[in-house]
Amino acid sequence: MILNDILDSINEAKEIIAVTHVSPDGDGIGCITALYKAMKKLDKDISIFIDDVVPDIYKFMPYTDKITKPINKRADLLIAVDCADAERMGSAKELLRVVPKSINIDHHVSNTLYANMNYVDTNAASSAEIVYQLIKILGIDLDQEIAESLYVGVVTDTGNFMYSSTTSFTHEVAGDLINNGVSVSKISDIIFHNIKYSKLKLISRAIDKMELYFNKKVAYMELKKEDFIETGTEISDVENIINFGRDIDGVEVAVMLIEKDGLIKGSLRSKNYVDVNKIAQKFNGGGHVRASGFSKNSSINEVKNEVLELIKNELNE
């Protein structure tokens, strides 16, 4: 049984490396920092690597100061967390060749089972749920630091318990983490109630320029180069702004077009029935049925007309 092999490998290892993916998120960071503390409690020598920088928003989490870029270090065991494939580890994927044993802990359906021991649970809403179970099975007592790390993983990967991936087990884990000292309001404030003033100004612009089409079923937004310059924001600040369009009462599809490096980058969101993946594919893009994106070398107005026409054909009118 793979779980026994995993437990044996951890118990036998003296030196462990835990890695999560590039463009790290709360789940990946929370899992490796929780593992850091948990392995220390088992008197292991543990290093935690990310081939990327830790976003500022997560730096409040315990042991994020222990995270370093991957180095070629000897170890008995490599634990990759929340990485659907080895490429996601960045340069740390080389460690798969050098470290004698490897464990792959993940919840993505697309996982390629690249390690010696693969613990992939696609019913888990976050990798933090799996790491939580592992820590419990290893008989390691939870503490406030482990609980905070795992809680960040749980809430960031479930949209704070709002995504359909949220299960009763997700809530069971959250409840236990709260019992172990998580301050719900502190973490919620840092993760979900925290916005840059400049981004707020970008949001205001995006809303101000928003247009509704086709019986108000489509919300269209665009942000041009000058919008980013004049608000002092970067392209990455556009993240999630499209949801202001999607969340409008009666809107089925939201579109956001931005000018990026001479290309037009399009994002699409739908609420109930329009397959925006299909629309993005017309531009050689893709994604999911309710969230997709594409890029096109064209003018913003041309892309706007084209995408609105495609959406029109998909609406139940």
Added chain:
Amino acid sequence: MILNDILDSINEAKEIIAVTHVSPDGDGIGCITALYKAMKKLDKDISIFIDDVVPDIYKFMPYTDKITKPINKRADLLIAVDCADAERMGSAKELLRVVPKSINIDHHVSNTLYANMNYVDTNAASSAEIVYQLIKILGIDLDQEIAESLYVGVVTDTGNFMYSSTTSFTHEVAGDLINNGVSVSKISDIIFHNIKYSKLKLISRAIDKMELYFNKKVAYMELKKEDFIETGTEISDVENIINFGRDIDGVEVAVMLIEKDGLIKGSLRSKNYVDVNKIAQKFNGGGHVRASGFSKNSSINEVKNEVLELIKNELNE
């Protein structure tokens, strides 16, 4: 023991009335609609009353079509839910005099224990948590309708599990409700991802006119009569817009002033240390340490200068 009396009263009653408060919220509505279905399962004759209209956003909930204004109807038992005092029941408080037995189910610390049997649990994050327990103790099987009703109560009274009142029991209840058929993403979409286009335009205005003061520790917003007229919004649409100011990175206090019926209505929010209740009290207003409000018969500019001066004195500068 009061719980036994409550259980006996419910079991003995043939005709029951359940009431929640005026200005009803998701918790109050969720509790009486859950009780409606639960009492039907015990073959009781149950009526559910609110001396107010059910907000549109909650009309998707099961049995909200059974809610009526209070009428003078004979009953064996009155159950008041989520009402801190009898006045909160509106005209239904008269029923306390006519119905032979009454139960008061609530979680507010300010509860005045106005019924024959008072089941007030101030550790509960919502009244829904208490009704959930009651339904379980009565041996009534949960079903999707009861679960949906109670889930709305749980999430609306905890800011979707973000308020500090959230406990491991809150999560235990949520998990059980999910196991009984709640669609997390459906309810989240309706309750939390649902905004009127006109309100979005009001948000954009409020952000656009926002000013930061005192080393960007104070976010000031104001909305005048013309802002409501030009965006086609009402005063009630201003709800929660102040949080855009509060949530700015580095901001400690957010202020929102609006013109209402010839008065200036002020709202205050703070993040970590400023006691905004103290500031509101200077205007004969009040509330909580982190959220308070007041009204003043003055010009918006005068109130702005006055409130900013008071906040300045409270900042750790």
